[in-house]
Amino acid sequence: MQLVLIVGAILVPILMFVLRQRSVAAVFDLLAALSVLLANIAAGLAVLEIKQENTEFTTHVHEIFMDPLFLATSGYIGVYSVYRLLVATSRTWQTKRA
Template sequence: MKLLIILGSILIPIAMFVVQKVWMKWRIYFNVVAVMSTVIFGEIAALAIYEILKDNTVFMTHIHAIFLNPLFLITGAYLGIYFLYRLMCLLYEERELH
């Protein structure tokens, strides 16, 4: 599983970079999904923290339950991959300038 995560975090951003170079419309799709993921990821985290503060529960034991939310994990994973993809785009653009 560890190998799959490591390879995925390398190969998927490279594939995204290649796809957006071939089909420019995919760049918009990747950006829209990133915006939606950011909103969902942030809302899940904010609501979890709000519940903890509202119920006056122990923060460290209850906040880890957020990691059981599959939507939180999926959006977080996409944001990590998207961040690497955008760094690759930035690196490519800066390389072309020099």
């Protein structure tokens, strides 16, 4: 499972970079915006629950990392970040060549 995560974290951003036509890039951007929004909502709800139960100083705080919504959205944000760095690096290299 660890190998799948590592290889996926490397290959998925590269695949996104290869597929970065305008319409597909817009979908990647929209998914990233939704992922940030949903991850923030999941984190906010977890913080609210923790504050309501007064369990700030227990391991209950770490339950956010078990939330499938938080894991999926933050995982996409990580992959998307690497993709955007590849795009920025590509543009920098193209500018230096010109």
